Amino acid sequence: MSPSSPMPPDGSPARPLLDDAQTALLAERLLRLAGRAGAASPAVAALLGDVVATLRALEQAGRLDQANALAAAAKSLRTATRDLDLARARIFVGLGDPLAAKEALKEELRYFPDNEPARAMLAALEAGLPREVPELDPDLTAILPVIRPYTMVGLPRLASLFFLAKRACQRDIPGDFAECGVAAGGTSALLAYAIKRYSQRPRRLYCFDTFSGMPDPSPEDQHAGLDANATGWGAGTCAAPEASLREVCRRLGVEDAIVPVAGLFKDTLPVAAPSISGLALLHMDGDWYESTRDILVNLYDLVAPNALIQVDDYGYWEGCDQALAEFFAARGERMALRCIPGGVGAVLSKPARKGPGA
Numbered sequence: 001m002s003p004s005s006p007m008p009p010d011g012s013p014a015r016p017l018l019d020d021a022q023t024a025l026l027a028e029r030l031l032r033l034a035g036r037a038g039a040a041s042p043a044v045a046a047l048l049g050d051v052v053a054t055l056r057a058l059e060q061a062g063r064l065d066q067a068n069a070l071a072a073a074a075k076s077l078r079t080a081t082r083d084l085d086l087a088r089a090r091i092f093v094g095l096g097d098p099l100a101a102k103e104a105l106k107e108e109l110r111y112f113p114d115n116e117p118a119r120a121m122l123a124a125l126e127a128g129l130p131r132e133v134p135e136l137d138p139d140l141t142a143i144l145p146v147i148r149p150y151t152m153v154g155l156p157r158l159a160s161l162f163f164l165a166k167r168a169c170q171r172d173i174p175g176d177f178a179e180c181g182v183a184a185g186g187t188s189a190l191l192a193y194a195i196k197r198y199s200q201r202p203r204r205l206y207c208f209d210t211f212s213g214m215p216d217p218s219p220e221d222q223h224a225g226l227d228a229n230a231t232g233w234g235a236g237t238c239a240a241p242e243a244s245l246r247e248v249c250r251r252l253g254v255e256d257a258i259v260p261v262a263g264l265f266k267d268t269l270p271v272a273a274p275s276i277s278g279l280a281l282l283h284m285d286g287d288w289y290e291s292t293r294d295i296l297v298n299l300y301d302l303v304a305p306n307a308l309i310q311v312d313d314y315g316y317w318e319g320c321d322q323a324l325a326e327f328f329a330a331r332g333e334r335m336a337l338r339c340i341p342g343g344v345g346a347v348l349s350k351p352a353r354k355g356p357g358a
Protein backbone atom coordinates (compact mmCIF):
# COMPACT_ATOMS: atom_id res chain seq x y z
CA MET A 1 0.00 0.00 0.00
CA SER A 2 1.30 3.45 -0.75
CA PRO A 3 0.19 6.74 0.75
CA SER A 4 -0.77 9.52 -1.65
CA SER A 5 -1.41 13.24 -1.61
CA PRO A 6 -3.80 14.83 0.90
CA MET A 7 -7.18 16.49 0.48
CA PRO A 8 -6.79 20.24 -0.07
CA PRO A 9 -7.67 22.12 3.11
CA ASP A 10 -11.16 23.58 3.34
CA GLY A 11 -11.14 27.06 1.87
CA SER A 12 -8.72 26.19 -0.97
CA PRO A 13 -9.91 27.03 -4.51
CA ALA A 14 -12.80 24.76 -5.41
CA ARG A 15 -12.00 21.91 -7.83
CA PRO A 16 -14.05 22.18 -11.06
CA LEU A 17 -16.96 19.83 -10.48
CA LEU A 18 -17.12 16.82 -12.78
CA ASP A 19 -20.48 16.28 -14.43
CA ASP A 20 -22.34 12.97 -14.14
CA ALA A 21 -20.75 11.38 -17.21
CA GLN A 22 -17.23 12.47 -16.22
CA THR A 23 -17.74 11.10 -12.72
CA ALA A 24 -18.92 7.76 -14.09
CA LEU A 25 -15.94 7.64 -16.49
CA LEU A 26 -13.53 8.31 -13.65
CA ALA A 27 -15.08 5.50 -11.58
CA GLU A 28 -14.83 3.14 -14.57
CA ARG A 29 -11.17 4.09 -15.05
CA LEU A 30 -10.44 3.26 -11.41
CA LEU A 31 -12.24 -0.08 -11.65
CA ARG A 32 -10.25 -0.95 -14.81
CA LEU A 33 -7.01 -0.04 -13.02
CA ALA A 34 -8.02 -2.16 -10.03
CA GLY A 35 -8.32 -5.19 -12.33
CA ARG A 36 -4.68 -4.87 -13.44
CA ALA A 37 -1.80 -6.54 -11.62
CA GLY A 38 0.63 -4.05 -10.14
CA ALA A 39 -1.88 -1.21 -10.15
CA ALA A 40 -0.09 0.46 -7.23
CA SER A 41 2.29 3.13 -8.62
CA PRO A 42 3.11 6.80 -7.99
CA ALA A 43 0.77 7.71 -10.87
CA VAL A 44 -2.10 5.78 -9.27
CA ALA A 45 -1.33 7.37 -5.90
CA ALA A 46 -1.50 10.83 -7.51
CA LEU A 47 -4.75 9.94 -9.26
CA LEU A 48 -6.25 8.83 -5.95
CA GLY A 49 -5.22 12.13 -4.38
CA ASP A 50 -7.24 13.87 -7.11
CA VAL A 51 -10.15 11.51 -6.52
CA VAL A 52 -10.22 12.50 -2.85
CA ALA A 53 -10.57 16.17 -3.85
CA THR A 54 -13.28 15.25 -6.36
CA LEU A 55 -15.15 13.33 -3.66
CA ARG A 56 -15.14 16.40 -1.45
CA ALA A 57 -16.53 18.52 -4.30
CA LEU A 58 -19.25 15.96 -5.07
CA GLU A 59 -20.16 15.66 -1.41
CA GLN A 60 -20.40 19.45 -1.03
CA ALA A 61 -22.60 19.55 -4.13
CA GLY A 62 -24.90 16.99 -2.51
CA ARG A 63 -24.23 14.35 -5.20
CA LEU A 64 -23.82 11.68 -2.56
CA ASP A 65 -24.74 8.55 -4.53
CA GLN A 66 -22.19 9.41 -7.20
CA ALA A 67 -19.60 10.22 -4.55
CA ASN A 68 -20.33 6.89 -2.87
CA ALA A 69 -19.85 4.97 -6.14
CA LEU A 70 -16.61 6.83 -6.91
CA ALA A 71 -15.29 6.20 -3.40
CA ALA A 72 -16.08 2.48 -3.77
CA ALA A 73 -14.14 2.38 -7.06
CA ALA A 74 -11.21 4.17 -5.41
CA LYS A 75 -11.18 1.70 -2.50
CA SER A 76 -11.06 -1.22 -4.92
CA LEU A 77 -7.50 -0.12 -5.83
CA ARG A 78 -6.40 -1.19 -2.34
CA THR A 79 -3.97 1.73 -2.01
CA ALA A 80 -3.91 3.49 1.35
CA THR A 81 -4.76 7.09 0.49
CA ARG A 82 -4.81 9.88 2.99
CA ASP A 83 -8.32 11.31 3.49
CA LEU A 84 -10.07 8.73 1.27
CA ASP A 85 -11.83 7.06 4.21
CA LEU A 86 -12.45 10.49 5.75
CA ALA A 87 -14.20 11.42 2.50
CA ARG A 88 -16.19 8.15 2.68
CA ALA A 89 -17.16 9.01 6.25
CA ARG A 90 -18.50 12.41 5.21
CA ILE A 91 -20.48 10.76 2.44
CA PHE A 92 -21.90 8.17 4.87
CA VAL A 93 -22.97 10.96 7.22
CA GLY A 94 -24.67 12.70 4.30
CA LEU A 95 -26.43 9.44 3.47
CA GLY A 96 -27.67 9.20 7.06
CA ASP A 97 -25.43 6.31 8.16
CA PRO A 98 -23.27 7.49 11.11
CA LEU A 99 -22.33 3.93 12.09
CA ALA A 100 -20.77 3.30 8.67
CA ALA A 101 -19.07 6.71 8.93
CA LYS A 102 -17.55 5.69 12.23
CA GLU A 103 -16.09 2.51 10.72
CA ALA A 104 -14.68 4.41 7.73
CA LEU A 105 -12.97 6.83 10.14
CA LYS A 106 -11.45 3.95 12.07
CA GLU A 107 -10.10 2.65 8.75
CA GLU A 108 -8.60 6.10 7.98
CA LEU A 109 -6.92 6.22 11.39
CA ARG A 110 -5.45 2.73 11.02
CA TYR A 111 -3.28 3.97 8.14
CA PHE A 112 -3.06 7.67 9.02
CA PRO A 113 -3.16 7.89 12.84
CA ASP A 114 -2.05 11.54 12.67
CA ASN A 115 -5.18 12.56 10.72
CA GLU A 116 -6.62 14.97 13.27
CA PRO A 117 -9.78 15.95 11.30
CA ALA A 118 -10.64 12.23 11.09
CA ARG A 119 -9.99 11.77 14.82
CA ALA A 120 -12.12 14.81 15.66
CA MET A 121 -14.97 13.62 13.45
CA LEU A 122 -14.85 10.15 15.05
CA ALA A 123 -14.98 11.69 18.52
CA ALA A 124 -17.93 13.86 17.52
CA LEU A 125 -19.79 10.90 16.04
CA GLU A 126 -19.11 8.74 19.06
CA ALA A 127 -20.37 11.46 21.38
CA GLY A 128 -23.60 11.65 19.40
CA LEU A 129 -24.26 7.95 18.96
CA PRO A 130 -26.73 6.20 21.21
CA ARG A 131 -25.09 3.98 23.81
CA GLU A 132 -25.12 0.29 23.06
CA VAL A 133 -26.26 -1.53 26.16
CA PRO A 134 -26.37 -5.23 27.01
CA GLU A 135 -25.20 -6.53 30.34
CA LEU A 136 -21.64 -7.59 29.79
CA ASP A 137 -19.32 -10.15 31.27
CA PRO A 138 -16.97 -8.09 33.50
CA ASP A 139 -13.95 -9.65 31.75
CA LEU A 140 -15.29 -8.42 28.41
CA THR A 141 -15.99 -4.99 29.89
CA ALA A 142 -12.37 -4.86 31.00
CA ILE A 143 -10.94 -5.49 27.51
CA LEU A 144 -13.49 -3.46 25.50
CA PRO A 145 -11.58 -0.17 25.64
CA VAL A 146 -8.60 -1.94 24.05
CA ILE A 147 -10.45 -3.88 21.33
CA ARG A 148 -13.16 -1.39 20.25
CA PRO A 149 -10.84 0.75 18.10
CA TYR A 150 -9.78 -2.43 16.27
CA THR A 151 -13.19 -3.92 15.50
CA MET A 152 -16.20 -3.17 13.32
CA VAL A 153 -18.34 -5.69 15.17
CA GLY A 154 -21.17 -4.28 17.29
CA LEU A 155 -21.65 -4.96 20.97
CA PRO A 156 -24.35 -7.68 20.79
CA ARG A 157 -22.14 -9.79 18.51
CA LEU A 158 -19.03 -9.09 20.59
CA ALA A 159 -20.92 -10.20 23.71
CA SER A 160 -22.11 -13.35 21.95
CA LEU A 161 -18.62 -14.17 20.65
CA PHE A 162 -17.11 -13.74 24.09
CA PHE A 163 -19.80 -15.98 25.60
CA LEU A 164 -19.13 -18.67 22.96
CA ALA A 165 -15.36 -18.55 23.47
CA LYS A 166 -15.68 -18.74 27.25
CA ARG A 167 -18.17 -21.61 26.95
CA ALA A 168 -15.86 -23.61 24.64
CA CYS A 169 -13.01 -23.24 27.14
CA GLN A 170 -15.09 -23.95 30.24
CA ARG A 171 -16.65 -27.06 28.63
CA ASP A 172 -13.16 -28.02 27.53
CA ILE A 173 -14.27 -28.71 23.96
CA PRO A 174 -11.19 -30.03 22.16
CA GLY A 175 -9.51 -28.11 19.36
CA ASP A 176 -8.15 -24.73 18.33
CA PHE A 177 -10.19 -21.61 17.50
CA ALA A 178 -10.34 -20.10 14.00
CA GLU A 179 -11.42 -16.70 12.78
CA CYS A 180 -11.95 -16.09 9.06
CA GLY A 181 -12.17 -12.32 8.56
CA VAL A 182 -9.84 -10.49 10.92
CA ALA A 183 -9.54 -6.93 9.51
CA ALA A 184 -7.85 -4.80 12.21
CA GLY A 185 -7.88 -7.69 14.71
CA GLY A 186 -10.41 -6.68 17.37
CA THR A 187 -12.43 -9.91 17.44
CA SER A 188 -9.26 -11.99 17.09
CA ALA A 189 -7.87 -10.27 20.17
CA LEU A 190 -11.12 -11.00 22.05
CA LEU A 191 -10.88 -14.70 21.14
CA ALA A 192 -7.17 -14.93 21.95
CA TYR A 193 -7.87 -13.27 25.30
CA ALA A 194 -10.60 -15.82 26.07
CA ILE A 195 -8.17 -18.66 25.29
CA LYS A 196 -5.52 -17.23 27.58
CA ARG A 197 -7.99 -16.45 30.36
CA TYR A 198 -10.17 -19.57 30.40
CA SER A 199 -8.70 -22.45 28.43
CA GLN A 200 -7.97 -25.63 30.33
CA ARG A 201 -5.74 -26.96 27.54
CA PRO A 202 -3.22 -25.43 25.14
CA ARG A 203 -4.92 -24.00 22.06
CA ARG A 204 -4.29 -21.41 19.43
CA LEU A 205 -6.37 -19.05 17.33
CA TYR A 206 -5.88 -19.24 13.56
CA CYS A 207 -6.48 -15.81 12.01
CA PHE A 208 -7.25 -15.97 8.28
CA ASP A 209 -7.41 -12.80 6.18
CA THR A 210 -6.00 -11.16 3.07
CA PHE A 211 -4.73 -8.42 5.42
CA SER A 212 -5.30 -6.07 2.49
CA GLY A 213 -9.08 -5.66 2.53
CA MET A 214 -12.14 -7.29 1.02
CA PRO A 215 -11.73 -9.27 -2.21
CA ASP A 216 -14.02 -8.54 -5.14
CA PRO A 217 -17.65 -9.40 -4.41
CA SER A 218 -19.73 -11.61 -6.69
CA PRO A 219 -23.29 -10.92 -7.93
CA GLU A 220 -24.79 -12.74 -4.92
CA ASP A 221 -23.26 -10.14 -2.60
CA GLN A 222 -26.01 -7.64 -1.96
CA HIS A 223 -27.54 -5.83 0.97
CA ALA A 224 -31.05 -4.40 0.83
CA GLY A 225 -31.11 -4.79 -2.96
CA LEU A 226 -27.80 -2.98 -3.53
CA ASP A 227 -24.73 -4.65 -5.03
CA ALA A 228 -21.93 -4.83 -2.45
CA ASN A 229 -19.76 -2.27 -4.25
CA ALA A 230 -22.68 0.18 -4.33
CA THR A 231 -23.14 -0.03 -0.55
CA GLY A 232 -19.80 1.66 0.09
CA TRP A 233 -18.43 -1.54 1.68
CA GLY A 234 -17.13 -3.35 -1.41
CA ALA A 235 -13.74 -4.46 -2.71
CA GLY A 236 -10.73 -3.11 -0.81
CA THR A 237 -12.69 -1.93 2.24
CA CYS A 238 -12.09 -3.24 5.81
CA ALA A 239 -8.37 -3.03 5.05
CA ALA A 240 -5.85 -3.41 7.85
CA PRO A 241 -2.33 -4.83 7.88
CA GLU A 242 -1.32 -7.90 9.89
CA ALA A 243 0.63 -5.50 12.13
CA SER A 244 -2.71 -4.16 13.41
CA LEU A 245 -3.74 -7.65 14.58
CA ARG A 246 -0.40 -8.12 16.28
CA GLU A 247 -0.62 -4.69 17.91
CA VAL A 248 -4.02 -5.22 19.56
CA CYS A 249 -3.05 -8.73 20.69
CA ARG A 250 0.19 -7.38 22.15
CA ARG A 251 -1.78 -4.76 24.04
CA LEU A 252 -3.79 -7.54 25.70
CA GLY A 253 -0.70 -9.71 26.24
CA VAL A 254 -2.10 -12.50 24.04
CA GLU A 255 0.07 -12.32 20.91
CA ASP A 256 1.51 -15.80 21.53
CA ALA A 257 -1.96 -17.36 21.10
CA ILE A 258 -2.45 -16.26 17.47
CA VAL A 259 -1.42 -17.81 14.17
CA PRO A 260 -2.01 -15.25 11.38
CA VAL A 261 -2.45 -16.74 7.91
CA ALA A 262 -2.40 -14.19 5.07
CA GLY A 263 -4.08 -14.76 1.71
CA LEU A 264 -7.43 -15.55 0.15
CA PHE A 265 -9.46 -18.20 1.99
CA LYS A 266 -9.66 -20.28 -1.16
CA ASP A 267 -5.85 -20.53 -1.18
CA THR A 268 -5.00 -20.60 2.53
CA LEU A 269 -7.75 -22.75 4.05
CA PRO A 270 -7.13 -25.94 2.02
CA VAL A 271 -3.42 -25.71 2.90
CA ALA A 272 -3.95 -24.98 6.61
CA ALA A 273 -6.86 -27.36 7.26
CA PRO A 274 -4.89 -30.64 7.25
CA SER A 275 -2.64 -29.34 10.03
CA ILE A 276 -5.61 -28.32 12.26
CA SER A 277 -6.68 -31.32 14.35
CA GLY A 278 -10.07 -29.84 15.25
CA LEU A 279 -11.91 -26.60 16.05
CA ALA A 280 -13.66 -25.80 19.32
CA LEU A 281 -14.93 -22.49 17.90
CA LEU A 282 -15.21 -20.94 14.45
CA HIS A 283 -15.87 -17.25 13.82
CA MET A 284 -16.99 -16.61 10.25
CA ASP A 285 -16.70 -12.94 9.32
CA GLY A 286 -15.85 -12.91 5.60
CA ASP A 287 -19.05 -11.15 4.42
CA TRP A 288 -19.18 -12.47 0.85
CA TYR A 289 -20.88 -15.46 -0.74
CA GLU A 290 -17.64 -17.06 -1.97
CA SER A 291 -15.80 -16.31 1.27
CA THR A 292 -18.58 -17.92 3.35
CA ARG A 293 -18.71 -20.92 1.03
CA ASP A 294 -14.91 -21.38 1.16
CA ILE A 295 -14.93 -21.28 4.96
CA LEU A 296 -17.70 -23.88 5.24
CA VAL A 297 -16.24 -26.21 2.62
CA ASN A 298 -12.80 -26.20 4.23
CA LEU A 299 -13.46 -25.87 7.95
CA TYR A 300 -16.98 -27.06 8.88
CA ASP A 301 -15.99 -30.72 9.17
CA LEU A 302 -13.17 -29.77 11.52
CA VAL A 303 -15.59 -28.20 14.02
CA ALA A 304 -16.04 -30.48 17.05
CA PRO A 305 -19.45 -32.02 17.87
CA ASN A 306 -21.47 -29.67 20.11
CA ALA A 307 -19.17 -26.76 19.27
CA LEU A 308 -20.60 -23.43 18.10
CA ILE A 309 -19.93 -21.23 15.09
CA GLN A 310 -20.67 -17.50 14.99
CA VAL A 311 -21.62 -16.11 11.58
CA ASP A 312 -21.17 -12.37 11.78
CA ASP A 313 -22.93 -11.43 8.53
CA TYR A 314 -26.04 -13.62 8.70
CA GLY A 315 -29.10 -11.49 8.04
CA TYR A 316 -27.08 -8.65 6.50
CA TRP A 317 -25.16 -9.84 3.44
CA GLU A 318 -27.51 -11.85 1.23
CA GLY A 319 -24.62 -13.85 -0.31
CA CYS A 320 -23.60 -15.05 3.14
CA ASP A 321 -27.13 -16.34 3.88
CA GLN A 322 -27.25 -18.00 0.45
CA ALA A 323 -23.89 -19.75 0.88
CA LEU A 324 -25.03 -21.18 4.23
CA ALA A 325 -28.37 -22.37 2.88
CA GLU A 326 -26.71 -24.01 -0.15
CA PHE A 327 -24.03 -25.70 1.94
CA PHE A 328 -26.50 -27.38 4.30
CA ALA A 329 -28.98 -28.22 1.53
CA ALA A 330 -26.21 -29.97 -0.45
CA ARG A 331 -25.34 -32.10 2.61
CA GLY A 332 -28.96 -32.82 3.45
CA GLU A 333 -28.40 -31.43 6.93
CA ARG A 334 -30.60 -29.17 9.01
CA MET A 335 -29.07 -25.75 9.68
CA ALA A 336 -29.35 -25.34 13.47
CA LEU A 337 -29.14 -21.59 13.72
CA ARG A 338 -30.28 -18.92 16.18
CA CYS A 339 -30.09 -15.20 15.50
CA ILE A 340 -28.15 -12.90 17.78
CA PRO A 341 -30.27 -10.16 19.40
CA GLY A 342 -29.74 -6.94 17.46
CA GLY A 343 -30.84 -8.23 14.06
CA VAL A 344 -27.50 -9.19 12.50
CA GLY A 345 -25.39 -12.29 13.06
CA ALA A 346 -26.23 -15.83 14.10
CA VAL A 347 -24.88 -18.78 16.01
CA LEU A 348 -24.78 -22.20 14.37
CA SER A 349 -24.66 -25.36 16.47
CA LYS A 350 -22.65 -28.29 15.24
CA PRO A 351 -24.76 -31.39 15.93
CA ALA A 352 -23.52 -33.99 18.40
CA ARG A 353 -23.45 -36.53 15.60
CA LYS A 354 -23.26 -35.85 11.90
CA GLY A 355 -26.03 -37.16 9.68
CA PRO A 356 -29.20 -36.27 7.78
CA GLY A 357 -31.58 -34.24 9.93
CA ALA A 358 -29.09 -34.21 12.82
Ligand SMILES: C[S@@+](CC[C@H](N)C(=O)[O-])C[C@H]1O[C@@H](n2cnc3c(N)ncnc32)[C@H](O)[C@@H]1O
Pocket residue numbers: 150151152153180181182183184185186187188208209210211212213214215238239240263264265266285286287288290291294
Ligand atom coordinates in the same frame (compact mmCIF):
# COMPACT_ATOMS: atom_id res chain seq x y z
C1 LIG B 1 -15.91 -7.37 8.12
S1 LIG B 1 -14.22 -7.61 8.07
C2 LIG B 1 -13.85 -8.51 9.56
C3 LIG B 1 -14.12 -7.70 10.80
C4 LIG B 1 -13.34 -8.16 12.03
N1 LIG B 1 -13.72 -9.47 12.48
C5 LIG B 1 -13.48 -7.13 13.13
O1 LIG B 1 -13.31 -7.49 14.32
O2 LIG B 1 -13.69 -5.95 12.83
C6 LIG B 1 -14.07 -8.85 6.86
C7 LIG B 1 -12.63 -9.32 6.62
O3 LIG B 1 -12.69 -10.52 5.87
C8 LIG B 1 -11.60 -10.56 4.98
N2 LIG B 1 -12.00 -11.44 3.87
C9 LIG B 1 -13.23 -11.51 3.28
N3 LIG B 1 -13.23 -12.45 2.34
C10 LIG B 1 -11.99 -12.99 2.32
C11 LIG B 1 -11.38 -14.03 1.56
N4 LIG B 1 -12.06 -14.68 0.63
N5 LIG B 1 -10.11 -14.35 1.84
C12 LIG B 1 -9.42 -13.69 2.81
N6 LIG B 1 -9.93 -12.69 3.55
C13 LIG B 1 -11.21 -12.35 3.32
C14 LIG B 1 -11.39 -9.13 4.56
O4 LIG B 1 -10.06 -8.90 4.17
C15 LIG B 1 -11.78 -8.35 5.83
O5 LIG B 1 -10.63 -8.02 6.57
